[in-house]
């Protein structure tokens with residue numbers, strides 16, 4: 001399973017990269033606005049740090065505009081993946097960019113037929129938003145299971161990138177459901193290696209050792 005970080009914050013990206021297990025980065029207009037920096041410049045900075053896929057979202061809503069922006073974004077670095085919305089125009093832009101050998105990430109996926117359609121258009125990644133489905137009282141994980149079943153039925157190569165991950169249980173359930181990738185905020189990644197019994201056990205090991213051998 002691959003792990004991406006979901007942020008446009010360079011310090012967080014560098015710190016996650018230092019863990020040695022980071023496979024890529026996702027950004028979106030909200031995350032860039034939070035940083036208050038130029039989108040293109042920040043993408044270039046991120047691509048200097050992380051050599052795996054870096055998702056760059058388009059702002060245009062029409063297919064022609066998305067294609068134009070996507071081509072420009074793809075020129076920033078070879079690991080840029082153009083992020084498009086799961087709309088009719090996003091689907092058309094996905095097919096066109098795929099035909100130009102530009103990889104795409106189809107985002108804001110909330111139902112399995114969107115995932116089926118974008119896989120047919122050649123999407124590299126599809127991003128189902130788990131947390132936002134939970135937010136409206138439905139089961140985000142069910143979407144991951146259903147997309148996994150559809151992709152496996154037909155051998156689609158589009159990778160399932162679980163997004164809108166809010167806590168470690170989301171990550172665990174995505175791993176059990178066979179999501180190919182999860183994109184996770186830094187504060188949630190930081191929780192993955194934590195367990196109180198690990199800390200307690202380590203304290204006991206060191207105390208016992210010091211009792212006998214001193215420092």
Ligand code: G3P
Pocket residue numbers: 006026028129131132163164165166183
């Ligand atoms: O990758 C999508 C993610 O940024 C959305 O997360 O928590 O705003 O639903 P959230």
